[in-house]
Amino acid sequence: xxxxxxxxxxxxxxxxxxxxxxxxxxxxxxxxxxxxxxxxxxxxxxxxxxxxxxxxxxxxxxxxxxxxxxxxxxxxxxxxxxxxxxxxxxxxxxxxxxxxxxxxxxxxxxxxxxxxxxxxxxxxxxxxxxxxxxxxxxxxxxxxxxxxxxxxxxxxxxxxxxxxxxxxxxxxxxxxxxxxxxxxxxxxxxxxxxxxxxxxxxxxxxxxxxxxxxxxxxxxxxxxxxxxxxxxxxxxxxxxxxxxxxxxxxxxxxxxxxxxxxxxxxxxxxxxxxxxxxxxxxxxxxxxxxxxxxxxxxxxxxxxxxxxxxxxxxxxxxxxxxxxxxxxxxxxxxxxxxxxxxxxxxxxxxxxxxxxxxxxxxxxxxxxxxxxxxxxxxxxxxxxxxxxxxxxxxxxxxxxxxxxxxxxxxxxxxxxxxxxxxxxxxxxxxxxxxxxxxxxxx
Numbered sequence: 001x002x003x004x005x006x007x008x009x010x011x012x013x014x015x016x017x018x019x020x021x022x023x024x025x026x027x028x029x030x031x032x033x034x035x036x037x038x039x040x041x042x043x044x045x046x047x048x049x050x051x052x053x054x055x056x057x058x059x060x061x062x063x064x065x066x067x068x069x070x071x072x073x074x075x076x077x078x079x080x081x082x083x084x085x086x087x088x089x090x091x092x093x094x095x096x097x098x099x100x101x102x103x104x105x106x107x108x109x110x111x112x113x114x115x116x117x118x119x120x121x122x123x124x125x126x127x128x129x130x131x132x133x134x135x136x137x138x139x140x141x142x143x144x145x146x147x148x149x150x151x152x153x154x155x156x157x158x159x160x161x162x163x164x165x166x167x168x169x170x171x172x173x174x175x176x177x178x179x180x181x182x183x184x185x186x187x188x189x190x191x192x193x194x195x196x197x198x199x200x201x202x203x204x205x206x207x208x209x210x211x212x213x214x215x216x217x218x219x220x221x222x223x224x225x226x227x228x229x230x231x232x233x234x235x236x237x238x239x240x241x242x243x244x245x246x247x248x249x250x251x252x253x254x255x256x257x258x259x260x261x262x263x264x265x266x267x268x269x270x271x272x273x274x275x276x277x278x279x280x281x282x283x284x285x286x287x288x289x290x291x292x293x294x295x296x297x298x299x300x301x302x303x304x305x306x307x308x309x310x311x312x313x314x315x316x317x318x319x320x321x322x323x324x325x326x327x328x329x330x331x332x333x334x335x336x337x338x339x340x341x342x343x344x345x346x347x348x349x350x351x352x353x354x355x356x357x358x359x360x361x362x363x364x365x366x367x368x369x370x371x372x373x374x375x376x377x378x379x380x381x382x383x384x385x386x387x388x389x390x391x392x393x394x395x396x397x398x399x400x401x402x403x404x405x406x407x408x409x410x411x412x413x414x415x416x417x418x419x420x421x422x423x424x425x426x427x428x429x430x431x432x433x434x435x436x437x438x439x440x441x442x
Contacts, residue, residue: 002185002193005218007205009380011415013340015152015297016355017317019255019264021159032075032272033083033092034060038311039071039123041132041438044090052079057104057119057248060093066136072120074250074270076102092308103247112177116239119248124235124311128216128228130438131409140179140229142220145172145198147233148186150210151298151414153257155314157233158189159266160253165191167240168233173197174243175236179229184215205380207298213412217381222407234314254309256282258297258318259357260290269309276305278316289321291360298414299427302360322359342378342419366423375416383407385416389426392433397440405437 036044043064048054054077059070077097085091106119116122117136125134125143134140147157161168172195175181181198186209193200201219203209212230222228234252241249250271257264262282269278275292283290294303294310297317301310309316327336336346340356348354375385383404391399410427417426 002200002202004187004202004204007203007209007214007218007380009376009378010150010206010209011342011378011419012150012206013152013298013358013415013418014353014355015259015319016357017258017261017264017319018153018355019156019257019266019315021156021266023253023266023268026267026269026277028097029274029277031080031094031096031274032073032077032270033094033274033308034071034073034272035092035308035310036061036071036090039133040126041130042069042071042123044071046082046090046093048079048082048093050079050082053077054079054095055102055104056250057106059120060095061090063133068114068117069122069133069136070118070120071123072248074248074272103249105246106242106248108243108246112174115242119242121235121239121242121248124231124238126230126409128213128222128230128409129406130434132434132438134229135227138227138229140227142180142182143175143178143229143231144182144184144212144216144219145175145231145233145236146184146210146212146215147189147192148184148210149296149314150186150205150207151296152207153255153297153315153317154210155234155253155255155266158191160234161191161237164237164240167237167244169196169240170243171236171238171240174239175231182215182219184210184212184219186210208412208415209380211409211412213407213409214380217383217407221382224401224406226406232312232314235312252309252314254278254313255315256318257315258293260284260286260318260320271309271311273309275303275307275309275316278309279305279318283318286320288324291319291321293317293319298418299411320357320359322361325359325361362423364423368422369424370421372421374419374421375413378415378419379413381407381412385413389413389424389429392429395436397437400433400437405433409434 044061045064054073063069075097077095080096081094083091127134176197183198185192293300295313379385388403410430413426
């Protein structure tokens with residue numbers, strides 16, 4: 001029997017534009033790109049040059065600190081650009097795809113970790129503490145896999161999994177050779193209860209119940225000096241495909257969702273695919289400006305249609321920007337039935353099942369922190385979130401360690417940032433705090 005954990009804290013935000021459970025196809029672009037910034041904590045070293053021919057699964061760059069960890073091309077083709085920015089920072093490596101795709105073949109009978117590093121799939125492992133690409137020299141006490149996302153407009157992994165069950169099980173079995181695997185599922189995912197070679201835990205609760213950080217905190221908390229690795233459900237499928245076929249296949253089933261999307265649904269695309277192919281013809285024509293988000297509406301980042309699907313992104317969300325809104329009476333009006341409020345400021349709280357069309361406005365400038373327990377109401381971890389944020393802002397490392405910074409990642413503060421009356425960028429603050437702490441402990 002799977003263990004059941006009930007979470008009392010959290011917040012479900014119902015937004016219009018959830019993807020329908022159907023899959024459509026898009027045209028394949030001529031160019032794909034791998035972006036080093038998608039892999040936090042890596043110092044990239046380019047191992048190809050413009051004009052080189054590569055197969056799907058061939059390395060484009062490696063980590064300078066751990067050259068055995070490779071970052072591979074999602075397609076076969078010709079390296080068309082090695083894009084650099086200020087101080088020659090590597091921004092992306094672009095590959096012009098061949099019409100006939102050829103994938104590199106790997107021997108799957110050897111050491112699993114060595115295979116994952118050579119094939120580029122180890123790059124998808126994240127490590128706690130610090131929420132960076134995992135260090136292959138570490139020995140994790142567990143590998144946590146979350147099979148659901150509770151954020152608004154998120155991918156339904158149960159739908160994505162259909163037809164790929166064997167790959168998922170093969171991926172879990174491969175991971176079990178590296179460390180104990182902890183699989184987190186939702187109460188609706190009954191088909192995953194009997195997954196072999198792992199410990200299955202059911203998490204009942206509101207967002208962010210699907211966050212792997214929340215699951216770690218309630219199942220096997222991290223102490224100083226300990227390490228755990230994390231993966232999403234679809235990244236486990238990547239590993240399973242490799243074990244079953246001997247080839248790297250980085251195709252994702254991405255949810256194109258949001259109130260600005262004509263017909264929200266799922267699309268099969270490759271990691272690094274240009275978003276134009278996904279967005280063209282699928283976005284509502286509107287006089288107001290729109291925000292394209294690479295990733296989830298709560299945790300992703302603002303982007304453009306000319307950019308490329310991020311390595312870890314399972315959604316592309318499009319919502320109104322909100323920079324041209326002119327409201328009668330502004331925030332002081334109590335009759336704003338179209339606005340969401342956690343404090344019952346607006347009458348919309350009388351419609352708990354209502355779906356909202358929210359824009360990207362912050363609705364106020366940054367101000368002093370308001371001590372009202374806002375974070376604690378929606379933060380389902382055994383951590384004092386407000387005190388931790390203050391310790392990060394003030395640079396008190398000892399206090400940060402005592403308050404549990406080793407267990408958190410920026411995404412764990414997404415809901416707290418959404419309800420924050422102080423308008424602080426909590427995810428950015430946590431990311432900067434983790435980066436500073438990692439340098440101090442290096």
